[in-house]
Amino acid sequence: MKFGIIGLGNIGRVHAKNIQDGLVEGAELAAVANQPIDTTDDFKKQGIACFGDASELIESGLCEAVIIALPTHLHAPIGIQALEAGLHLVMEKPLACHKAEGERILAAVQREDQIASLMMNQRTHPCYVRIKQWIDEGELGELQRISWTMTNWFRPEIYYASSPWRATWKGEGGGVLMNQCPHNIDVLQWLVGMPVKVRAQCSFGKYHDIEVEDEVNAYFEFANGATGQFSASTGECPGSNRLEIVGDRGTIITDGNEVKLIRTSESVSTFSKNTDEMFGTPETTEEIFQPLEEVNQHAAILNNVVKAASGEAKLIAPAVEGLNSLELAGAMIYSTWINDEVCLPLDSAAYEQVINQKIAESQPRKIIKTAAKVDMSKSYR
Template sequence: MSKVRFGLIGIGNMGKGHTNYFAKNEVAGGELTAIVDTNPERLEWVRQQYGDRFQLFDNLDSFFASQAFDAVLICTPHYDHPDLAIAAFEHGYHVLVEKPAGVYTKKVREMNEAAARSGKAFGIMYNQRTNPLYQKLRDLVSSGELGEIRRTNWIITNWYRSQSYYDSGGWRATWAGEGGGVLLNQDPHQLDLWQWTIGMMPKRVRAFCHFGKYRNIEVEDDVTAYVEYENGATGLFVTTTGEAPGTNRFEVSGDRGKIVIEDGKLTFWRLRVPESEFNRDFKGGFGAPECWKCEIPVGSSEGSQHKGITQNFVDHILHGTPLLAPGEEGIKGLTLSNAMHLSTWTDNWVDLPIDEDLYYEKLQERIRNSSYKKETRKLDHMDVSGTH
């Protein structure tokens, strides 16, 4: 294979963005050849913008049967990601799926199992993994420069959304339409980076989600979660769509100092000797380890973002390059958001791995009472219109 041909499922905002960089030939060795969407107006938009450059389909049966591509890029509503990925694997295609991996881990686990059976490439659009800030943090942690992790704190409250935003689509901010609020719509990248940069998941979670606190919506728009790790470290995750101005500050403390990512900068308060060593040897009563404030250079770029993940996916298929964002890892960030929901719903601690059957049961209760009534559809009649 000298080139990877892509078939795009869903031509909403995200689908249009992917189409744009493919149309500009910005992915070496990658080519968009087909698009499927059940909304005829969106297919007409493609015709107006790109003429007959792509094969267009209005149903999945014809799309999958066409063999007009080697890999699919899924850009549909959250609930449909796993089913579409499973179908693509069963038809012999590689799969690159937009975030989040799905709405609940029970279904995402089925998707991961289908990927393993297929032997095909599987990636997820965690484009923030291309950001040099988070890549550098991951490097400093994994190399031991920060020492053993002791605490993580992420305040991510710059997601301001007005009521008019939520009113723009009946599916928005509903249990049946989106399957969650700020955790599932705005925060999947941060929940992924939270565990990816430090290289570990919590062992248990206690969360307090507020549903419709600031807006007239069904789902969470304000969350405070406390987590504990196997090594004794603790963490805090605070997020909302109802505050202005907001904050985006990620702080990781270790035995050798503290790293903060904020305002596009990475600052390392580095201890000259590890805190544990200083504490062992110091006999002077009051005192603290000598600390150096280091501005770590990471460049001004935010990384190659979406097309960078797509390029990496193509390079993986053509040249065996390791995946920056393996699709199987999508379940990790989703586990964190599912655990936060479940902890709130049960008013209790949630151990990881979560009770997936209990989460599914609790979610179904909310879907049944949702203002958005989503029909149960067979795959060949699924709404594969784009979203976001």
């Protein structure tokens, strides 16, 4: 598959390297686009077609697929162009700045066999893959509670100060929920589905000089009465990553390095009804899963896209499922604004009206021209 990469910043260059290093079977880097054009010079030297304008790459006829790794506010306009031109699409996460924009991207898909995938690379994280298998096999029984403390996304001030679009309403439609946590919110809904009610308290610019949220505490309710809690922060260090999923037949706990499944010998609710022991509990057994090796998650998603295009695999992360994480993030932000709970599904048009108001009031960031040192391997959790 001939890939074009649009946006050669932090993550666009990771995708280019994965393809050029031969880590994506059947893939070739045919073209790149970045503004200004002289930032593509290193690719030009390697004989790769370079463009300063995304539309020129899309119309060039050189690519069968594009990876869009642009600032989030450009995902919708450029993604729609690429889909309308009939190209396969791999969109960086999040799909868009809010649900209505995401819906417009999906409406631009032209054909049934046209791929629209999302770089929700954590769906290939071995711990989350194992959890998904266990849940699908029924190991947990009926969901009772999910709790995710995801506060090890620490970002220092320079991360924001050196970028005009990050952590602005206009640039990405939010902060930690729209930039770092889309992965976690996506995995959460992938594992246990969407809640029906959200109550959240976001703190805007609590730890950084930003207008959007950098700390979140949320409470969820699911259709079956199960409850959920989600905490996120870019201001804590070292922070933690602890996911607990509790069901009637078992509990799963992970810190992202290993996963523990605790099985109960019988349904907890049945035991509760039938036991005559006042302080009795069902017997439990534990199984620990430790990944044997690290997975190159970004390359794994691209490999899946190539296979899906030739009908050999199902998409791991279809773009349409990116609407759920946009919806959940939006619901948490909206709940804070109205100081009340939000019932899902979120009315995407109503949310767009409110966020457009925030965008209109948004103050452009004063850019401090400090050259930030970038080591992308430190960015993933």
